[in-house]
Structure formats: C-alpha cells, structure tokens
Amino acid sequence: MTAFFTAQFGAGYYAIYHVPWLGWDLVEPLTYSVGQGSFILGLLIMLRNKGAGVEFSELEQLYCDKKRKRWLRKYNFDLRRHDFLKNSLKRIDERLAIAEEQRFK
Incomplete structure (x- = not known):
C-alpha cells in the first residue's frame, strides 16, 4: 500500500512540475479522485472482512x-x-x- 501512495505522489509531482502541458489545474482533480477512490476501496475491503x-x-x-x-x-x-x-x-x-x-x- 505504501508503494501505491508513493507512486501516486511521484506521478502527481512529475505531472505537475515536469510535463509542460499538464499543470495543477488538470492534475489536482485527478489526484483527488484517485485518493478518494483508494479510500473507498479500503473501506469496502474492511466492510467485506468485518469481524x-x-x-x-x-x-x-x-x-x-x-x-x-x-x-x-x-x-x-x-x-x-x-x-x-x-x-x-x-x-x-x-x-x-x-x-x-x-x-x-
């Protein structure tokens, strides 16, 4: 899981600061959606394995x-x-x- 979050951070950083045609305005909603999706996925896994x-x-x-x-x-x-x-x-x-x-x- 830590590797996923590290890769997510690294990809976001690279897309924001090193890709000229991407920027904060395009990458921020994407990183927010991926973060919320991973939270919901974790919540579903915990509900599936309750107990x-x-x-x-x-x-x-x-x-x-x-x-x-x-x-x-x-x-x-x-x-x-x-x-x-x-x-x-x-x-x-x-x-x-x-x-x-x-x-x-």
Missing part, C-alpha cells in the same frame, strides 16, 4: 483460508475425511512406537 483482524498476518490468514476453501470446493476434496485419515495414521504410528518399545525390551 476479521486488521493486522497484516490476520488478513493474510483470512485470505489463505478463503483461497483454501475455494480450492477444496473446486476439486471436491473432503476435508473431514482427510482429518480422519490423518488422525488414524497418527494413532497407528503411536501404536507402532509402543510395539517397537516392547519388542526391544
């Missing part, structure tokens, strides 16, 4: 979870069966570890 944290890591986790759910639906992946099989494998590994301990005693 979620605003920290970067929390938003990243939210987006990853949404992407994962979309991927699971697309490929018809059964998450409950996957969890069941993982737990079954864990129990089998625990039993094997116990059997190995008893075998070498």
Whole structure:
C-alpha cells in the first residue's frame, strides 16, 4: 500500500512540475479522485472482512483460508475425511512406537 501512495505522489509531482502541458489545474482533480477512490476501496475491503483482524498476518490468514476453501470446493476434496485419515495414521504410528518399545525390551 505504501508503494501505491508513493507512486501516486511521484506521478502527481512529475505531472505537475515536469510535463509542460499538464499543470495543477488538470492534475489536482485527478489526484483527488484517485485518493478518494483508494479510500473507498479500503473501506469496502474492511466492510467485506468485518469481524476479521486488521493486522497484516490476520488478513493474510483470512485470505489463505478463503483461497483454501475455494480450492477444496473446486476439486471436491473432503476435508473431514482427510482429518480422519490423518488422525488414524497418527494413532497407528503411536501404536507402532509402543510395539517397537516392547519388542526391544
């Protein structure tokens, strides 16, 4: 986001002071509109993600979870069966570890 605002400032500065046919009268309404548009876009994103944290890591986790759910639906992946099989494998590994301990005693 910081890069966007820096690029916006740089483009506005260049357009106002270094492009002869552009000036404050033409660039100022454009930069105002872009600034207001970015504010409205940020507001819409916050409303869409209401209830979620605003920290970067929390938003990243939210987006990853949404992407994962979309991927699971697309490929018809059964998450409950996957969890069941993982737990079954864990129990089998625990039993094997116990059997190995008893075998070498």
